[in-house]
Amino acid sequence: MQYMCKQCLSVANLPPETDPHSVDWCNCCDRSHDHHGSDAAACNPEANHPGELCWNPPGQPIRPSGCGVCRPIIHFGVAGTQLVAAQAGLGGLK
Amino acid sequence: MTDTGRIANVFNFWFAGGSAVSTPTTPFKLRLMTAMGSGNGNVAGSNGTELTSATGYTAGGSSLGSSPTFSTFSSASPAAVTNSNAVSWSAGSTWTTVVGIEIWDSTGTPARYLQGTTTSSITGVVNGDTVQFAAGSISANPSAW
Numbered sequence: 001m002q003y004m005c006k007q008c009l010s011v012a013n014l015p016p017e018t019d020p021h022s023v024d025w026c027n028c029c030d031r032s033h034d035h036h037g038s039d040a041a042a043c044n045p046e047a048n049h050p051g052e053l054c055w056n057p058p059g060q061p062i063r064p065s066g067c068g069v070c071r072p073i074i075h076f077g078v079a080g081t082q083l084v085a086a087q088a089g090l091g092g093l094k
Numbered sequence: 095m096t097d098t099g100r101i102a103n104v105f106n107f108w109f110a111g112g113s114a115v116s117t118p119t120t121p122f123k124l125r126l127m128t129a130m131g132s133g134n135g136n137v138a139g140s141n142g143t144e145l146t147s148a149t150g151y152t153a154g155g156s157s158l159g160s161s162p163t164f165s166t167f168s169s170a171s172p173a174a175v176t177n178s179n180a181v182s183w184s185a186g187s188t189w190t191t192v193v194g195i196e197i198w199d200s201t202g203t204p205a206r207y208l209q210g211t212t213t214s215s216i217t218g219v220v221n222g223d224t225v226q227f228a229a230g231s232i233s234a235n236p237s238a239w
Contacts (some may be wrong), residue, residue, distance in 0.1 A: 006222075016213075016214040018218075020217075070220075072221075073223050074225075075224070075225045075226065076226055076227075077192070077231060078232075079194065079212045081195065084131075084206055
């Protein structure tokens with residue numbers, strides 16, 4: 001499966017079932033997650049990074065100075081589909 | 095394998111006085127599934143389990159965009175076609191692993207049309223991540239029906 005780091009935009013193809021946050025493919029993450037504990041959401045950006053952008057609130061890909069928590073990524077899904085059989089009440093033709 | 099369930103409805107409408115086959119209401123919606131249902135080919139099946147308790151994902155799925163949903167099917171040379179528009183979600187929490195997708199229409203009582211597994215489960219989605227199906231990433235191969 002393919003992933004992209006939101007901070008540096010580098011792309012990686014990882015084996016199936018790999019937790020992409022457990023693997024380094026760029027140097028944007030500190031996998032120990034030890035800057036603000038185990039949960040990045042525990043960071044108080046106002047106190048820890050005054051005037052800077054931070055992971056918290058969600059979706060912020062830019063890591064502020066002094067922050068080592070893992071950066072958000074993009075998961076690129078790929079799927080093959082088949083037509084499902086018509087069946088009343090389950091999504092068949094009406 | 096031909097899906098005889100849907101084809102039978104069309105043939106009954108044409109030749110046997112069956113009810114008119116209604117046009118699906120667009121846009122089609124892409125749903126993320128944590129467990130697959132059944133119903134491929136000739137097998138009348140059941141819906142899968144949709145992703146829940148996932149901030150950033152809305153039950154019922156997200157639009158696959160304005161028509162056409164897929165590239166044009168060819169009767170002369172059946173081959174897989176793919177989605178025309180990208181769909182993405184911004185995760186605001188940790189998500190359960192996604193193992194597949196379903197594609198539904200937008201009627202008042204939505205109908206399921208397509209389902210399939212992802213080539214790899216979408217796992218490890220956390221707050222701040224984006225889950226995206228790019229244009230061309232969802233295939234539908236009528237020659238396999």
